[in-house]
Amino acid sequence: xxxxxxxxxxxxxxxxxxxxxxxxxxxxxxxxxxxxxxxxxxxxxxxxxxxxxxxxxxxxxxxxxxxxxxxxxxxxxxxxxxxxxxxxxxxxxxxxxxxxxxxxxxxxxxxxxxxxxxxxxxxxxxxxxxxxxxxxxxxxxxxxxxxxxxxxxxxxxxxxxxxxxxxxxxxxxxxxxxxxxxxxxxxxxxxxxxxxxxxxxxxxxxxxxxxxxxxxxxxxxxx
Amino acid sequence: xxxxxxxxxxxxxxxxxxxxxxxxxxxxxxxxxxxxxxxxxxxxxxxxxxxxxxxxxxxxxxxxxxxxxxxxxxxxxxxxxxxxxxxxxxxxxxxxxxxxxxxxxxxxxxxxxxxxxxxxxxxx
Numbered sequence: 001x002x003x004x005x006x007x008x009x010x011x012x013x014x015x016x017x018x019x020x021x022x023x024x025x026x027x028x029x030x031x032x033x034x035x036x037x038x039x040x041x042x043x044x045x046x047x048x049x050x051x052x053x054x055x056x057x058x059x060x061x062x063x064x065x066x067x068x069x070x071x072x073x074x075x076x077x078x079x080x081x082x083x084x085x086x087x088x089x090x091x092x093x094x095x096x097x098x099x100x101x102x103x104x105x106x107x108x109x110x111x112x113x114x115x116x117x118x119x120x121x122x123x124x125x126x127x128x129x130x131x132x133x134x135x136x137x138x139x140x141x142x143x144x145x146x147x148x149x150x151x152x153x154x155x156x157x158x159x160x161x162x163x164x165x166x167x168x169x170x171x172x173x174x175x176x177x178x179x180x181x182x183x184x185x186x187x188x189x190x191x192x193x194x195x196x197x198x199x200x201x202x203x204x205x206x207x208x209x210x211x212x213x214x215x216x217x218x219x220x221x222x223x
Numbered sequence: 224x225x226x227x228x229x230x231x232x233x234x235x236x237x238x239x240x241x242x243x244x245x246x247x248x249x250x251x252x253x254x255x256x257x258x259x260x261x262x263x264x265x266x267x268x269x270x271x272x273x274x275x276x277x278x279x280x281x282x283x284x285x286x287x288x289x290x291x292x293x294x295x296x297x298x299x300x301x302x303x304x305x306x307x308x309x310x311x312x313x314x315x316x317x318x319x320x321x322x323x324x325x326x327x328x329x330x331x332x333x334x335x336x337x338x339x340x341x342x343x344x345x346x347x
Contacts, residue, residue: 049266072266073313075228084337098258098316101228105340109347121235122340125246129231129273 001068007034009068013061013090016083023080024138024145028061032193036134036165036215037065039190044217046163047071050131053159055107055152060087060100062134067096074100075130077107107155108148116144118151126159133160136167150179153218157183163219167195170212185218224336227270227312230279232331232338234324236346244326247278250285253320253333262309268299274312283311 010030019025041047048070054063057076066074074096078084084102091100107123108116137152138145149168153176156164164185168176170192180187195213233246276294283290290311295301298308322331322338329346332339 049263051266051270072263073225073227073270075231079341081339085335088335088337097260098225098314099260101224102337103224103228103232103340104337119235121233124235125231125233125275 003034003038006038006065006068007031010034010061010065012093013059013064014086015059015061017086018082020080022142022144024140024142025058025080025083026136026195027059028136030061032136032167032195033061033065035191036062037069039215040132040134040163040165040217041069044163046132046165050162051075051129052132052134053077053126053130053156055133055135055156055159056137057087057102058083058136060090060102062136063087063100064090064094064096066132066134067094067099071099071132075103076100077103077105079104079106108151114144116147116151118155123155123158128159128161130159131162133157133164133166135165139169150176153179154183157185157218161220163217165190166216166218167193167213168216170214173214176214176216180216180218184221186221188217188219189214190217191215224317224333224338225313226279226282226315226317227274229282229317229322229338230274230312232322232340234326234329234331235340236324236327236329236342239324239327239329241326245324247275247282248322248331249325250282250317251321251323251330253286254318255286256316256318257310257314258316260309260313262306264299264305267305267308270312271298271308279312286315288315 015027016025049072051073052066052071054076057078063074063076109119111117133156137149140148177187193213194210318336
């Protein structure tokens with residue numbers, strides 16, 4: 001499929017109806033989703049016929065994009081019921097042939113000292129069950145969310161056998177690369193993007209803000 | 224939710240630790256729906272080792288779904304088996320109902336096909 005047509009299809013995916021600030025719910029644009037999944041499939045062969053997991057799937061943009069690119073099975077996980085309902089509407093609309101399952105669950109849990117940790121009891125049986133993980137994680141810029149982007153990435157690495165595609169603030173690149181190494185993954189920066197965050201919340205003063213974001217591909221070190 | 228996904232879900236309530244009871248979660252009052260999907264044998268064969276067969280078998284029995292007790296020795300050449308496997312794990316959807324933990328009794332609701340695995344604060 002041509003990239004332009006792919007993006008056009010994804011333009012029909014509905015975004016968050018009432019985005020929640022605390023969950024850092026910024027929609028993944030059709031433009032971005034089409035490029036991520038197009039590259040994942042056409043450059044790396046990571047989508048067609050694969051089992052894919054989408055962490056923090058929100059309204060299902062990346063899950064649906066994976067489906068269109070030929071994923072054999074997709075599981076989208078999100079904490080927010082309203083977002084998942086919208087995701088289900090989108091999935092029904094796209095007629096994905098029952099390829100996408102949605103789960104309401106929390107990837108992270110709050111520890112007794114108020115910090116976030118991986119919800120390992122939940123994800124225990126998902127370990128290495130997928131070929132590819134895709135995610136547009138919360139960036140961890142809201143109070144109480146510190147480190148959430150890295151925890152999502154760590155969960156994604158634990159669940160995948162091959163590759164992880166994720167988005168992270170360019171300012172955290174060195175840290176992400178180091179973390180990936182510590183989990184046994186190599187980290188390639190595929191693109192440096194300007195993430196256009198439109199004015200969605202009252203605290204946004206400007207019409208839209210560009211944030212520097214890396215599209216990264218993590219893959220298991222061989223041997 | 225399809226049975227391939229159910230095969231990855233376990234109870235994660237704090238203090239619920241008996242691995243034999245936490246998994247698989249038992250379906251209760253569920254409504255099933257069959258949705259036809261394209262069959263990809265290469266995919267099925269690749270997924271097979273990732274499936275907990277004993278758990279899938281237990282779940283299938285509860286739902287009155289026929290499934291062989293054992294995975295055949297060379298599943299890739301067994302068209303009939305792959306066809307059954309495809310129908311059971313990829314085409315059988317649980318729409319509404321709940322999943323119950325046999326260890327602690329926690330009930331995870333399934334609404335519109337979406338299981339709710341969130342726990343209350345005191346259960347984490």
